[in-house]
Amino acid sequence: MCCWVSPGYLWGCGLTLVLAVLLCGGEQEDQRSAGVDVLSDVGDVAAVRGLRKLSPQGMQVTENFPGFNISQQVASEFLKRIYGEISISFTAHAEEAHKIRLLEIYQPGKKLPYLESYLNLKSGNVVVRYQGTKSFQRVVVKKVLPAWKWSSLELKLNRSSLQVSVDCDNTHVASLRQPLAPPPEEAEVWVVRKTETDKQMKGIVFDVRLYPSTGDHTDRCKDFLHTGVTQVQADDSQGAGRSRGPSVRRDDNMEDRVLLLERQLAQIVITMDTLKAQNVDLSNRVGYLETCECRPLCSHGGVVYGEGQTWSPDLCTVCQCVSGRPECSVRPDIPSCQSE
Known part of the structure; x- marks a missing residue:
């Protein structure tokens, strides 16, 4: 028994097979x-x-x-x-x-x-x-x-x-x-x-x-100006130690401009959050200082003394911290110091 198939039918099947292979490959x-x-x-x-x-x-x-x-x-x-x-x-x-x-x-x-x-x-x-x-x-x-x-x-x-x-x-x-x-x-x-x-x-x-x-x-670099890159390279070649800045972005692409603004906005949000946290910390510190009883201190010979505190820098001298300033005098209880 013999079957006859139209050449056009075979061509159609071949075309279908080729397209399927191309589509699958793609x-x-x-x-x-x-x-x-x-x-x-x-x-x-x-x-x-x-x-x-x-x-x-x-x-x-x-x-x-x-x-x-x-x-x-x-x-x-x-x-x-x-x-x-x-x-x-x-x-x-x-x-x-x-x-x-x-x-x-x-x-x-x-x-x-x-x-x-x-x-x-x-x-x-x-x-x-x-x-x-x-x-x-x-x-x-x-x-x-x-x-x-x-x-x-x-x-x-x-x-x-x-x-x-x-x-x-x-x-x-x-x-x-x-x-x-x-x-x-x-x-x-x-x-x-x-x-x-x-x-x-x-x-x-x-x-x-x-x-x-x-x-x-x-x-992602197709939206950058070649002239901007060339200028950066030229500037860099003039000095080996100079730091280069980023290339120049073209502003005629609306999507790129919106994307750039969104990223800048995100950075602003982070900066604001950081400033808020710092402000809270500073407010807490100021509140703590307001509750403190601040007393003046004295500095003498590289040593800090509190209000009313006394010290003797030498055998014949006695000092006292008064209102943030050291007041020193000769010791009256040592006769030899009085003769001097």
């Missing part, structure tokens, strides 16, 4: 490039110690904040999409810290991390330690972080290099000796984790996103 690529919004992964913000949600944007972190621990389900899905590349976009206003542990991935039962990255704010270095395909590796990008309080940092670890960009300035690159090893099936993923030895970051975190690739999904 969907897989989208899944690979999809990032993890770390702040959105936080469940009940009020239940997290040292963390406070700000309005309209950002989260305030204090010295008690343990760090952002990515939920197990989100971390597992993220690890599955890593293919030798990983990147993080971190936007914050750091008020106080010596070291910021940016991104850390730890395997259960392993002493060494799969990946560990931190910012040394004293030296300005960015350090990444990771499990390579053959051995454990360490790479450093030196003196990247400027003296001013930077706001945006992008870190990209691809198969051959580590790339770091701060406030959309020039990208600093360090070569890798080995590419990143395949990710573990299970691991803990932390951002800005607190340790006992480090001085924890304090300030505002506006946005943190993790990506399983190093595509241009983390490129």
